[in-house]
Amino acid sequence: MATTLNPSSSILLLLLLLLLSPPLLQTSHADNHDLVRSSCVHASYPDICLRTLSSYGGSASTPRGLALAAVRVSIGRVQKASDFLSTLKGIARRERGALTDCVEQMGDSVDELSKTLSALKSLRRGGDFRWQMSNAETWVSAALSNEETCLDGFKEIGGDVRSDVRRSITNVARVTSNALYLINLIDDNRRR
Template structure:
């Protein structure tokens, strides 16, 4: 009897974990031609939540991008407290750019959640525009560090490049959507 109960518990946990994980076939086939395929596969194959369609995968990619951008924004906020006078301006400008990126990515996620057949092209145009703007903000952030040397520049570049990679992959997955 105890063995049966144990077996059913294991079966229930396993099946709920499988249902909550993305389909690896979907992730693999969708990520193989992404701008950064290894990053795409790595971040989306471990995503927590149901992902069974290309639309859900694009939403997951945006959620990953929002998460990474938010963490980068938090990092930049902390860095502003420690930066010297020369670095402070670049860090402050970068933080503002990344906050804008987070806002644009959130608008994109909202749009992807509400896709409708009659406004699909308009909604997709909005999503693509907002993600492209987020990428531009990330790029602009890095431009501000051309005159800054040292560890701060290196740390910011690493964080923002990571955000830009997942954001670029999200744009790729959005561009693959062909219907609501």
């Protein structure tokens, strides 16, 4: 014999369920934060990793989601650095050439990181997985090489421009290095 609830009992039951739900949601958020913390602890730059990815919450609930977030952060930092470098004024001819090359390399980095993002979004288990992971790792590595090449262009140049470029590009390279580490974690988790 089935029992039915009257409308007021149904409302009370619904309210009771709603009151019990927030701790479940908090646990989920805590689990996501634990994933970020446990993944970032061995990154090349753990403090930067934790600081840049801790706000991604639900979208970074898996190693793949965390890697996607890290690549998005890297793209944002590269674009910000490129915009900053484009605004530098009052520089000598030699600095201008290195700066132009650097801005171009940052554009290449954005392209390579965007390809990485696409590869990670369409990542599938099976025969193509290894190929897709290899591509993603190669593109992030190429973006890192572009960032290093940009810095190399300023080795023989001194002054404020060099220190501004170094500070900006070093920040980008650290975030990109962390993204590469987190992409490698996807592959490591698959092999276990």
